Amino acid sequence: xxxxxxxxxxxxxxxxxxxxxxxxxxxxxxxxxxxxxxxxxxxxxxxxxxxxxxxxxxxxxxxxxxxxxxxxxxxxxxxxxxxxxxxxxxxxxxxxxxxxxxxxxxxxxxxxxxxxxxxxxxxxxxxxxxxxxxxxxxxxxxxxxxxxxxxxxxxxxxxxxxxxxxxxxxxxxxxxxxxxxxxxxxxxxxxxxxxxxxxxxxxxxxxxxxxxxxxxxxxxxxxxxxxxxxxxxxxxxxxxxxxxxxxxxxxxxxxxxxxxxxxxxxxxxxxxxxxxxxxxxxxxxxxxxxxxxxxxxxxxxxxxxxxxxxxxxxxxxxxxxxxxxxxxxxxxxxxxxxxxxxxxxxxxxxxxxxxxxxxxxxxxxxxxxxxxxxxxxxxxxxxxxxxxxxxxxxxxxxxxxxxxxxxxxxxxxxxxxxxxxxxxxxxxxx
Numbered sequence: 001x002x003x004x005x006x007x008x009x010x011x012x013x014x015x016x017x018x019x020x021x022x023x024x025x026x027x028x029x030x031x032x033x034x035x036x037x038x039x040x041x042x043x044x045x046x047x048x049x050x051x052x053x054x055x056x057x058x059x060x061x062x063x064x065x066x067x068x069x070x071x072x073x074x075x076x077x078x079x080x081x082x083x084x085x086x087x088x089x090x091x092x093x094x095x096x097x098x099x100x101x102x103x104x105x106x107x108x109x110x111x112x113x114x115x116x117x118x119x120x121x122x123x124x125x126x127x128x129x130x131x132x133x134x135x136x137x138x139x140x141x142x143x144x145x146x147x148x149x150x151x152x153x154x155x156x157x158x159x160x161x162x163x164x165x166x167x168x169x170x171x172x173x174x175x176x177x178x179x180x181x182x183x184x185x186x187x188x189x190x191x192x193x194x195x196x197x198x199x200x201x202x203x204x205x206x207x208x209x210x211x212x213x214x215x216x217x218x219x220x221x222x223x224x225x226x227x228x229x230x231x232x233x234x235x236x237x238x239x240x241x242x243x244x245x246x247x248x249x250x251x252x253x254x255x256x257x258x259x260x261x262x263x264x265x266x267x268x269x270x271x272x273x274x275x276x277x278x279x280x281x282x283x284x285x286x287x288x289x290x291x292x293x294x295x296x297x298x299x300x301x302x303x304x305x306x307x308x309x310x311x312x313x314x315x316x317x318x319x320x321x322x323x324x325x326x327x328x329x330x331x332x333x334x335x336x337x338x339x340x341x342x343x344x345x346x347x348x349x350x351x352x353x354x355x356x357x358x359x360x361x362x363x364x365x366x367x368x369x370x371x372x373x374x375x376x377x378x379x380x381x382x383x384x385x386x387x388x389x390x391x392x393x394x395x396x397x398x399x400x401x402x403x404x405x406x407x408x409x410x411x412x413x414x415x416x417x418x419x420x421x422x423x424x425x426x427x428x429x430x
Contacts, residue, residue, distance in 0.1 A: 144317030192368030207318025
């Protein structure tokens with residue numbers, strides 16, 4: 001609309017945002033504005049004309065309530081937790097979907113987190129940028145040819161109920177062609193445990209890859225492989241590889257991308273810390289199974305295929321498992337035992353102490369790498385170096401037993417008595 005007046009000036013009103021200029025112009029020239037006529041010509045309501053004449057500005061975006069506002073306090077509590085840790089936005093998203101039935105698209109959720117400064121800062125503060133610009137050569141293997149394995153080490157976790165802090169390790173084995181993976185959690189990373197878990201992995205696969213690629217972990221290599229040295233495989237592990245019919249190939253030290261398929265699996269296990277303080281040990285192991293199952297049933301970004309389906313083509317091309325007798329030689333046995341009235345269990349005619357609260361109860365033990373590990377359920381309650389002595393006391397266990405006999409004495413006096421008596425026991429029961 002073009003408004004002409006008897007002045008050498010004209011003012012063009014092309015859109016609603018021009019109306020504040022029109023009002024100022026009309027008032028300056030003492031001209032009365034016909035708002036109804038203006039509304040008809042612009043094809044809008046008269047009240048809209050009034051609003052824009054008064055300087056109204058349409059916002060760039062609508063302040064529409066987000067469906068995620070209902071989860072704001074819950075997200076705040078989770079990110080403020082002293083035990084739970086969410087390394088990635090995707091981990092928090094999965095946690096809310098699994099535990100609070102949140103039903104929003106992932107990208108909508110990530111956008112919401114970025115729109116709340118407090119939440120955005122949480123995920124930015126520990127973000128690590130990859131500054132390595134060296135090119136990565138993509139390397140694929142034929143079905144059944146190669147597996148890669150490594151440890152996800154020392155995941156801090158607080159157990160539910162007891163509040164006990166543990167350091168969890170997870171052995172990760174991934175098939176190079178299908179990308180099928182197996183996760184095996186453990187509290188220990190000794191050679192006996194590593195070999196035991198690999199046997200379990202092979203049994204789950206129903207066969208053995210022709211080659212296993214790994215790093216220079218001490219339980220596999222006596223001397224690390226470098227650019228100038230081919231390294232030396234541990235004699236026992238080499239015997240294990242020979243019995244199971246696979247070749248062990250260590251990476252060159254400090255080149256983790258050589259076994260990039262297994263390295264890429266480690267981020268999936270960061271979800272574990274989101275449940276710290278919420279699970280007991282059994283539930284934690286079950287969580288790791290679910291994470292593994294979910295990954296095996298999800299399209300792999302690297303191949304665009306689903307690992308569990310692809311593995312069906314790979315399974316027949318694996319080397320066969322050795323017979324059960326050979327397999328059992330490499331497994332760590334779990335043996336039941338009853339704690340006697342002195343708070344000890346018997347192994348090979350020698351006695352090993354446990355906390356006295358387990359007197360009369362059935363416990364279990366495993367022997368590996370010259371040590372005995374004693375469990376109540378899944379909880380480790382004692383460990384001892386295997387020895388030729390008849391009586392093997394942990395000083396804390398013996399002090400606890402004496403404290404019941406010498407009720408009137410201070411804890412320092414009881415500890416001193418325990419030390420003296422243990423020296424006598426050590427000499428008498430060799």
